[in-house]
Structures are given as C-alpha cells and as structure tokens.
Amino acid sequence: MRRIKLLEVRSELGAGTRGASMGVDALKVACLNKGSDYFRRFNSVNVPDLNHVLFEKNHFPKAKHIDSVYTVQKNIASTVEQTLRFGEFPLVLAGDHSNASGTIAGIKAAYPHKTLGVVWIDAHADIHSPYTTPSGNMHGMPLSISLGDDNRECQRNQPEPETEFFWQKLKNLGEPGPKIAPEHLVYVVVRDTEAEEDAVIERLGIKNYKLDEVKAKGTRQVAREIYERLRFCDMVYISFDVDSLDSRFSKGTGTPVVDGLNVEEAISLCRALLDNDRVVCFEMVEINPTLDNMNTMATNAFDILEAATDAIQNRLRMEEVVSR
Numbered sequence: 001m002r003r004i005k006l007l008e009v010r011s012e013l014g015a016g017t018r019g020a021s022m023g024v025d026a027l028k029v030a031c032l033n034k035g036s037d038y039f040r041r042f043n044s045v046n047v048p049d050l051n052h053v054l055f056e057k058n059h060f061p062k063a064k065h066i067d068s069v070y071t072v073q074k075n076i077a078s079t080v081e082q083t084l085r086f087g088e089f090p091l092v093l094a095g096d097h098s099n100a101s102g103t104i105a106g107i108k109a110a111y112p113h114k115t116l117g118v119v120w121i122d123a124h125a126d127i128h129s130p131y132t133t134p135s136g137n138m139h140g141m142p143l144s145i146s147l148g149d150d151n152r153e154c155q156r157n158q159p160e161p162e163t164e165f166f167w168q169k170l171k172n173l174g175e176p177g178p179k180i181a182p183e184h185l186v187y188v189v190v191r192d193t194e195a196e197e198d199a200v201i202e203r204l205g206i207k208n209y210k211l212d213e214v215k216a217k218g219t220r221q222v223a224r225e226i227y228e229r230l231r232f233c234d235m236v237y238i239s240f241d242v243d244s245l246d247s248r249f250s251k252g253t254g255t256p257v258v259d260g261l262n263v264e265e266a267i268s269l270c271r272a273l274l275d276n277d278r279v280v281c282f283e284m285v286e287i288n289p290t291l292d293n294m295n296t297m298a299t300n301a302f303d304i305l306e307a308a309t310d311a312i313q314n315r316l317r318m319e320e321v322v323s324r
Contacts, residue, residue, distance in 0.1 A: 014098025080106025
C-alpha cells in the first residue's frame with residue numbers, strides 16, 4: 001500500500017504574526033494529550049527552515065524575506081517531488097501559508113504533464129502579489145505565484161528590482177510558468193479579502209463556496225460539486241488553513257476571522273474531499289500556539305488531521321485492493 005509521509009515545514013517567514021513555526025509541535029502536544037500514536041505511525045521528514053533571518057533586517061518591504069522564502073520553497077518543492085516519485089503520499093504540516101506555493105511547485109515537478117486542481121480552504125484568498133500587497137507578508141501571495149498572475153491591473157506598489165527578481169524565480173520554481181489555471185482553483189469559505197483580491201477573483205472567475213452555501217448544501221454536496229468543477233484535472237491538492245474555522249474555534253492562528261466552519265464541518269468537508277483517488281497531497285497550515293494559551297486550536301486541528309488521514313488511508317487501501 002502507498003504510504004503517507006509527513007512533511008514538517010516550520011517556516012513562518014511569510015506570516016505577519018510570529019509563532020506559526022511552532023504549529024507542528026503544538027499538533028504533537030495535542031496528539032500526546034489525546035493519547036494518540038499518530039506521530040509514531042508515519043515516517044516524517046523535516047524540511048529546513050530559515051526562520052533565523054527574522055532576527056535580521058528585512059530588505060524587501062513589498063515581499064518580506066522573499067530571498068529566504070525562495071530558498072525554503074525550493075526545499076519544499078524538491079521534498080514534495082521526491083516523496084511523490086517514491087510513490088508516497090505527502091501530508092504537509094506547515095507554518096505559514098506561503099509555503100503552499102512550494103508544495104504546488106513540487107507536485108507539478110513530479111507530474112509535469114498532468115493537470116493540477118487546487119481546493120483552497122481558507123478565510124483569505126492569498127492572491128496578492130508584491131505589486132498589490134498592503135502588508136508585504138508573503139503568506140498572502142502563494143496563489144498568485146502558482147497562477148503566475150501579478151494582478152498589475154490593480155498595481156499600487158513598485159517593488160524593488162531585487163524583489164522582482166526573486167518573484168520571477170518563485171513563479172518559475174519546479175516547472176517554469178503557471179502551475180495551475182484559474183478554472184482549476186476552488187475556494188472554500190474565503191471571506192476576508194482586499195479590493196485588489198476581489199478584482200482578480202472576479203477577472204479570473206474563481207469559484208468561492210461561501211459559508212452559507214456550504215451550510216445550505218452540506219459538505220458532501222459541496223465536495224461533489226468541487227470535483228465536478230475539477231473534472232478535467234488529473235490530480236488534486238487540498239490546502240487547509242486553520243483560519244477557515246470560525247474565530248470562536250481558531251484563536252490560535254495569526255488572522256482569525258468570524259463566520260467560518262465549525263470543527264465538525266471541517267472534519268466532514270476534509271473527509272468528503274479526501275475520498276477521491278485524484279488527491280495527491282494534503283496540507284495543513286497556520287496553527288500558532290503562542291496566541292492560544294490552552295492549545296485549543298491545535299487540539300481542534302489535530303482532530304481534523306486525524307479524520308483527514310483516516311480518509312486518505314482508507315482510499316489508499318481501496319486503491320491497493322483494486323490494483324490487485
């Protein structure tokens with residue numbers, strides 16, 4: 001049977017609030033507290049981070065620490081690619097969401113001729129570029145990297161040439177050029193966006209399943225519709241940001257937002273989405289235990305992670321039975 005491999009990525013270079021680098025360890029605390037053997041059951045690999053540069057001066061105001069972000073993402077991409085080439089399923093536990101464009105680059109490097117669909121479960125659209133960002137935080141940029149879209153129509157910044165140099169390198173990581181097409185990206189519960197992001201989402205026609213639609217249809221129906229939208233994709237990557245949860249359940253994340261999923265809905269949604277043989281990678285990001293004195297976020301996230309992993313394992317078992 002194909003095995004799950006845990007990829008631990010502690011980089012928080014892209015976040016605006018410090019502490020997401022401790023998210024993986026907060027999950028491990030939650031695992032121990034629950035009496036689970038989860039982290040003993042799977043092989044794991046630690047992707048090197050460069051968080052020490054956070055103590056140094058940032059030279060890239062429109063894309064903070066983009067030089068180091070590029071180095072980290074190169075490592076992520078090569079680790080994801082290698083994991084897939086070895087026939088294993090990469091389950092990525094990451095710090096901030098900027099890391100996801102490295103994951104996407106790695107998937108495309110492993111399968112350059114296959115079409116990739118992305119399901120982005122998040123409070124935020126993460127589709128800024130150095131030309132539009134209000135903050136310079138790179139966890140707001142992974143999808144513009146993967147889409148290869150700078151949204152110059154809404155330009156409000158003039159990044160330095162050094163920033164543009166590394167931005168181009170990020171967009172060409174793994175396979176040169178865009179990794180995904182806008183029609184192969186689906187948002188779930190994105191609800192905290194800036195005007196520049198709204199403009200690019202509308203221009204590209206990206207579907208967003210808002211909370212009321214998820215509640216009205218139920219998670220299974222939403223998952224069915226998502227896969228209908230992604231029917232021309234050979235493979236699918238699912239990215240789960242814990243701030244997709246309602247802020248009542250997600251204190252322990254850098255940017256909590258009201259009107260999100262509850263824990264049961266998140267578990268049900270992940271189960272439904274992962275029960276599909278085209279899913280090649282699952283990622284969970286943005287747990288920040290420094291904002292959460294009871295480790296509640298990581299405890300909730302660990303429950304979601306266990307349910308998601310069960311769904312992946314059940315599917316891998318079924319694949320093995322079918323292949324016999």
